[in-house]
Structures are given as structure tokens and as C-alpha cells.
Amino acid sequence: MKTKAEVPIEKAAPILKLLGDKTRLTMVALLAEGECCVCEFTEIFNMSQPSISQHLRKLRDAGAVLEERRGQWVFYSLNKENELYPLVESLISQLPSQKEKLEDLERSGNRIVWCGTRR
């Protein structure tokens, strides 16, 4: 088993604070299932699109997620290269899977897959 890396408290506290928000914590748990684009989050959370974008920006500024534009969509994914990823991953592993929320999206025809149309 891989030994857990030590994270200085000065770095751990800000990422915990960031994930100490229900919306952002759910976001990273969703991203653990695979990449998502903004409109999917907007569909999942009962919240305005700017609010979603602002949460994602915070996650990106902290290095927790990566963004990649593809056509009109911007896809977000967990940044596994980030030095804090092991900490984030260990947290996610203790949360319930959010797969269901994505399956609901699929059923309602609002899941974006990169081919790149709604399906």
C-alpha cells in the first residue's frame, strides 16, 4: 500500500475549507466519476449558472480541478497531478458515490458526452 504523503497544515486547511461547502464537495465527488461540464452541474444543482461557475473557479484556482474547453462546452476534471490530490481522493473515498446523479442526467437527456452532443 502506498504511504500517504504528508500535507503541511498551511496547505491542508485551505483545501478543506474549499471542500467544506456542500456544493463543491458534491462537485468533486461527481468528478470522481469522470469529467463534467458546467451545464451538467447547473442541471444537477438547483442554483444559477454564475454560482456554479464561481464554485468551479475556486476549485480551479486551488489546483483541485482542470478545465478544458471543447467547442461551446468547458469540461472540468479532477487534477490528479495536484500535490493535494491524495488528500482530496482520500476524502472522496469516504463519500457515497454520486453516480446516480449522473444517471439521472442521462435519463433526462442532459448528459453531455464528448462527441459532442447531448444524448
Next chain:
Amino acid sequence: MKTKAEVPIEKAAPILKLLGDKTRLTMVALLAEGECCVCEFTEIFNMSQPSISQHLRKLRDAGAVLEERRGQWVFYSLNKENELYPLVESLISQLPSQKEKLEDLERSGNRIVWCGTRR
């Protein structure tokens, strides 16, 4: 190896928020080494005594720590019975040991041990 318990996001987010503060995160890391009383925290953190008490109250209200009065002192300890303890413990395990801070206290004669005098 014990399987990690799943923690609903509604419960995980608030405790992460609580620990997303450098002072409180350091407090729980210190408590992982053993119980501490308020005056020890006051000595360790460059911060007023009311501020320390307020942080400890938040940790207590969340069920993360226990308090026990012994004479004029109030000792705090990690609440290992709390349902969120496994999550807290897994976080602490990724932080550097805070033993040194306690050893500094001992050297400066400000460590309280329950016998109950300063040593």
C-alpha cells in the same frame, strides 16, 4: 484492514468546513497526541484566550471533541465515539505530527499534566 465508513455529504461538508481553519485543524492534530487544556492552546497559538475558547466550542458543538473539567482546568480530547471520527482521523493521519509543539510547551514549563500542576 477496516473498511472506511461512508459519510453523507451533508455531514461531511460541515466538518470539513470546521477543519478548514488553520487553528482548528492544528488543534485536532495536537489532540491526536493526547488531551490538552485551554491554557496550553492559548500558549501555543498566538491568539487571545476567548478566541481559543470559541474555536474549541465549535469543535465541541460539532461533536469532534470532548471537554472535561478537572479542577480549574478544562481538558479537551478527540471524541473517538463520534460518527465522524474516522473521517477526522484519516485527515489527521495525513498531517505532520504536532508533537514538537507540545515538547516546546514542556520545555517552557507550561505543559499541564493531570496531577494537576504545571511541570
Next chain:
DNA sequence: TTGACATATAACTATTTACTTATATTATAA
């Protein structure tokens, strides 16, 4: 019972936070 120490609470304040609405930007499609 009085003084000193340890801790908690109250009241206040500056800062941060998480939303909102309005608007700008960017890409695609008609």
C-alpha cells in the same frame, strides 16, 4: 472571604462568503 487563575460568554467589528441579477465573451448553427 478574598484574591488569583482558568475558562466562558457577550458584544462588537472587519472581512469573507455565497448567492443573486445583469452583462460580456466565445463558439456554433441557421
Next chain:
DNA sequence: TTATAATATAAGTAAATAGTTATATGTCAA
């Protein structure tokens, strides 16, 4: 081109946060 869809940014606001100082409470010892 122009309209539309997806996303980002700006500006404003109410609520939460973390600190402060002042004061109250509780314990012990002289």
C-alpha cells in the same frame, strides 16, 4: 451575419466568520 447556447465576469448584498475587548463564572488557596 445574426441568433442562440454555453460560460465567465462584474457588481451588489445578506449572512457567516474569526478575531477583538470587556465581563461573568467557576475553582482553588491563602
